[in-house]
Amino acid sequence: MQDHPNVVAVQDALDAAGAATAAGEPSRVVVLDDAVHTAAAAAEALGVTVGQIANSLIFDADGRPLLVLTSGAHRVDTAKVAALVGVAKLGRATPEFVRAHTGQPIGGVAPLGHPKPVRTLVDRALAQYDVVWAAGGVPRAVFPTTYAELLRVTAGDAADVA
Structure with a gap:
């Protein structure tokens, strides 16, 4: 699984950005034994709190993708976010829309490694954690x-x- 094209794309993007962990070490994609489709499952597998999981949620913002990285302890207020980004409606993206804009499946969407940049909002609630975990492409x-x-x-x- 470490050589899956999506995982490789995410690791390449992390390397190109010089992404680091809280300890200052290069950030590396880790492949877990089982799929973790929810923040709760990811937190359990990693032995961390659900708030430390950065959910990568793609929304359809008037036909354009919007990536919202939110704490696993939160639900996105779509009306609030729509007002923040200046769109009439922020809708749940279809799996096809997500894959078309990220190249990644729902449940594995990473914050980076997409074919083209995607406008991104990062939940301020994640700032309270020294370590945050994000999806790695699958x-x-x-x-x-x-x-x-x-x-x-x-x-x-x-x-x-x-």
């Missing part, structure tokens, strides 16, 4: 990072999304 892959690194490597905007 449902079994994750990588450790920090809130500051998520902002930097995604060129994302800090936002209150819940």
Whole structure:
């Protein structure tokens, strides 16, 4: 699984960005034994709190993709986020829309490694954690990072999304 094209693309993007963990080491994609399709499952597999999981949620923002990286402890307030980004409606993206814009499946969407940059909001709630875990391109892959690194490597905007 470590050589899956999506995992390789995410690791390549992490390397190109010089992404680091809280300890200052290069951020590396880790492949888990089982798929973790939810923040709760990922937290359990990693032995961390659900709030430390950066859910990567793709929304359809008037036909354009919007990636919201939210704490696993939150639900995105779509009306609030729509107002933040200036769209009339923020809708749940179809699996086809997600794959077309990220190249990755729902449940494994990483914050980076997409064919083209995707506008990104990063939940300010993630800032309270020294270590944040994000998806690595497939449902079994994750990588450790920090809130500051998520902002930097995604060129994302800090936002209150819940």
